[in-house]
Amino acid sequence: MRRRTVAGSGSESGRSGRGFTSGFRALAAPLIVALVGALTVGLLTLGSSVAPAVAVPTPTPSPTPSPTPSPTPKSTESTSPPMLTPAITSPAPGSFVGSGTTTVSGTGEIGREIQLLSPVTGQDPLCFAVVDAAAEWSCTAVALPSGPEVRLRVVVTGAAQLAAEQTIAVLAAPVVTGGPTGLALTNGTVRGSGYPKASVVVTLAGGKRCTATADASGAWSCTFSGNVANGSVAVSASQQTSYSNPSWSNASAPVNLDFDLDRPGAPTVSAPVGGDQVPLTGTTYSGSGEDDATVTVFADAYSVCSAIVVSGSWSCAAGGVAAGSHRVIAVQRDPAGNLGPGSSGVEVLFGAAATVPPGSAGPATPAPTAEATAPPSESAPTPQSTEPGTPAPGQESPAPQAGPTSGAAPAPVPGGWNDPTLFATAVPAPWSTSQLSWAQAALLAFGALLLLCVPARLLAGTVSRARNGRPVWQAVSIAGRNRSRVEFETAPDVPLNRWLVAGAAVTAAATLVMLSGPVTSQPAYLRLLLAVMAALIVVNAVGTLVPLWWSSRVWRERASVAFLPRYLLLVAVTALASRAFEIHPALVFGLLGSVATAPGLPGRRRGQLAAVRAGSLTALAAIGWLSLGLLPQAHGFLSAFTAEIANSVVLAAIGSAAFVLIPIGRTSGRSILAWSPPIWAALTVLAFTIMFGVLSPAGLFWPGDGSVSLWWAGAGVFAALSVGAWAWQRFVVPARH
Template identity: 35%
Template sequence: MLTAALAALLLAVPGLVGSGAAAAEPVTGATPSAVSATPSAVAPSESAPSASAPSAVATAPPSSDAPAETTPPATTPPPTPEPPQLDPLPTRLVTSLPLRVSGSGSDGDTVDVSAGAASVAGARCQAPVSKGRWSCALADPPDGPNVIIRAESRTSGLAQTGRVDVLSPPSIASQSGAATGGGVRGTAYPRATVTVTAETGASCTFPADSTGQWGCVLTGRLPDGPHTVTATQVAGFSSERSAKSAPFRIVVDTVAPAAPRITSPAAGTRLTPGAPAAFSGTGEEGDAVTVYASTDSGTSVLCTVAVMGGAWSCSGSLPEGAYTVSALQRDRAGNVSAGSNGVALTVAAPSSPSATPSPSRTPSPTRTPAPTAPPNTAPAVPPAAPGPPAPSRPDTDGWVGTPFSTTSAPQVDAASVPVWLRSVALALAALILLVLPARLLAATIARGRGPREASGARPSLFGRNRPRAELGEADALFGVRTAPSDAVAGPDAPAGRHASGPAQPVWLAPVVGAAAAALITLSTSVRDVGAYTRLLLAVALAVAAINAVWLLSARGLSRHLGVRVPRVVVRPWMLVIVAAAAIGSRLLGLEPALLFGLVLGTLFADDLGRARRGRVAALQLSATAALGVLAWLLVGVLPEPTGSVSAFVVELANALALVGIGSTAIALLPLGGLAGRAVFQWSLPVWLGISVVVDTVLFAVLLPVASLVENGSGLAVAGIAALAFAVLSVSAWLWERYVEPAR
């Protein structure tokens, strides 16, 4: 207890000293002995501390200020700023706008919300934070996948982001209430598929290009008069369709205007070459009249002008020659009238001074210099000479552009997947309903012609001199077993042909090749003689390249197989297929056209065998198709032609693509002496695989099947016709194969 009391007393000494000093300081009249007695009495053994008691009293004021200096560190620091919080964004495609964005934040703050690059006002909004919550609407966020939504605090500058897929309705750019023949155009997400629907049910579907531009013509029940249309779109990044656009009003007008009339100049008027001549007449108010000048070699445009007050007038110049001038009228809806009355004109320079004076035709004093000019106008003819090199037509399409210089760039992206799937379906349908039934029909015809078989018979497209082989191949389609035979047709020549045979004249190959190039050129219309010559040269080079690849691939594989190199033969009878493909494309209006150009072949020995012939034919077909696809890819990277040289390059690439892929598709038919029959006999799976790939490329790139698919009636007619052909072919084969032998 005594020890504890002493310890407590020692701990209390500093307090006692401090309090004593503080108490003694204000007492000025106190006895000094009393003051000094305190420390001596409290701590007699600690003289040093007691001696420093005054200094402790003197330093008391600084110690009293110390708490004031340490007060700021003792305050609570402000909280760390935090970014605003975003509520969960939609996980599905956003098609309903505006897009409402919400979240949480600090009271008194303002949140700036933006979508994507926020280049337009509709992609931005501001929201004040109240009671810890904020919300605002984005009226026009950009379309596309993974659009970034950003919420940023104005106070702290911190932000939080999220992502969302957006697809707004396409826009219709036509003038509201404007007359149209059924055509509608606008903008959409690049390469999206746009569908336009009228209130009557008429519709049309068309893909947007890389810039988002689209246009289509409504088909179906759409009578003349006002209509309301809406548009939707499907982009490649989502299978969901956008919402409908705002209703848009159009006025359908499919009635062609009346033919305009030319009242001046009068028929038989003689014009000066290269000099402007006035043309005038009457027409329907507001329509556009185009005046044409026609000769035996073609037609050119003189001028185009709008009809005002029921009359029109424009001027144009012509080089020397005899012309028939006529006019067409186009209304606001795009309907074109019938041709106007024709006016025969002669454009020629004055040949002698005696022909130039015509006082009766110069009543005005202002035209008096004309009669005096002819005697001295011999030098004036050269200024008119530049007229013929620069034709009167306002463009150079006749010299630069041809249907073969129209690029058909490949599309291999997400937006083109539906097109490729459709092409695969069409390729399979063609094989099932056309090619394989044709194989059965050929077998049926061959069996019926069996008694006429002769060893020296010429080959035919349907193989009528090979009934047993044909029936064996047809039986293989349904798994009917037949006796094996290697005496079958090669990839280019049918059975019965030998590697040794009469030599063909040297001139036959270039003549047949030139004839094939000329027939292929007939597949399209070319007005200008210069462009026709250039195109003929491009097609001739393409035919030569395709046949060279066909021969070189066969010769190369024959060395690899260790067999004798085949002999090159010219097949003039193939010109029938060349002409049928070219003229058929011209009559059916196929652009691009379905073309065939294989007129050279390889002749193997009879003992080559079915397997080797099939391999050679498969390599030839694959090499030709590869050349066509490579040329098609080249077309996609070549720039638009700007002159004759660049147009020739584009035409050559297009010709290689069209002839290469078209020739492969036709040669794959398992008929007669075509290479497809050799592959068919060797391996049905290989033949099917090559056929599906080649026909898919053919339908996707080279043939205009989009309009056929979009036009339901045309597709139905084509499908019914193909189905009827398949049914009849299979029925004929079954009758000849099973019913007739039983009888």
């Protein structure tokens, strides 16, 4: 067993020794090969790092260009620093600049060019500036527009993304353009332009000032009055707006204006003379006046023609006058804008050709343009004798005919719906040049109070006491005592629609008001009728609704509106008087009813309600008068229609207020006087002052030649008779009894 074991052990060991040796040999060869390969690779790698040109001449051609471009940008970024963004340091953000030009400055990168862009377009450069060595730039005398937010924007030339901007408020000085005509000659009125709705202060070299407000377009004007000497004066202006308040703009550069405040005299009219008969077209007007003044000829409400006075004489020819008798006057305005008084009027008959004796030469009247090619001697033989309206046989037609070849009668006066009428320009604006000052209007109002209103009250009281309180218009019965009053004096009760009655009354009153001036057969006068109707509706609405509102809302008392037919008679009287005495603007009464208080209401309440009514009409007239200056000039249908309504409202409101304040009968003036004489006197003076201011162009109440008006002479006679009658009944009659 032992041997078998030992023997077995020895045989195994021998086989193991031989296996190890053979396995080592098998592994040694690969290890040696791997070691040799590693050494070879290491040597190759070491050799490539020492001599790349020799070690890798061709195997790696592509890596060579790829590392070459990448180092280049890295070197550029490292050598060029980023560009600096510019900045605006003056003016400061949100600051106010009171001039149209200023200096804009800031900082930026040294050597760079800066562009200041236009605030209007946002692109066009206003200025180019180079940043200096101190990293600063500046643009001087930069013109900027006025506005609450003017944007200042600067950019770097060639790099628009590098920019800076901010907003400021700018208000440039206004511009003084000259006198009323834009020239250096002025009658005290200075015109100019500025920022829309800005407040403008105009200053003379001596320190005198006037103020104005620019309109929506920026235009403004103001008038110096009082102690202003004639001659050349330096004028400047500054302005203020809501966004600049309390700051003002800088004063404008002084402008020398030549002040001339002397009014020219009245021109003379030498042709035509009073009683002349002239054709509708081509009539020549001539006379004398002040050199360089502009003379305008009027035939009643028609503006006929204008001419400039040369060497003391003027002459113009025109037509366009309606047929009939018209009063021809001429006024002149000097180059400074001063308007003189009118000439003495002459009555001229328009509508028939002037006749001359057979064989004599016709008047030297220039023919219209259509006849310029034919000599005057050839105008007579034209076959016009068969046309209607031509002169009788044996008479020659004058030069101003419709044309030598037309053979037609003179063309009718052109007219259409868009033509303005007398009422479109009846009332001048309260601030316009007028022949009547407010002081004169106030004096006239006090004169009316003392010579008309107070004597009228005395006379009415005297007549009432003489008739034992019975009205003057109370008729005496002529039917006989045995006749039935019901049969002969009571009209049948016919129910009428109140709106129909009101419409008929307004139409009748508007027709009467329209007849207060010349009326022709033109469509424009139908438009005028509608305008007057609208104005009367406004006036009556204010005269009734305001007292009704006051009674119901303030006093909690009922009141009613009563239509008074006798008011139509007063409308007719005032309209016909205006036409008969040629009052322009017309004296108009426009009320058609009254406001009656509830029975049993105290007398003081009636007086207060009457004061509200008279005051509302006066306020309506004042507001309408002030609004006339805001209306555009009447050129088309709508503008003419609006102007006619506004003028009619002013005339009807102030005329009605003045008439109802006369304290006779049961008028508002009687109730106010019984309640409070001081309030009645104040309202009367106020209403008559405005009325005389509105009627100032008529020239009937304050003659410019210093003579006494017939109106005031008649008022003085009326006052003397009224006071005499009152004194007789008050003192003499009781003493005799």
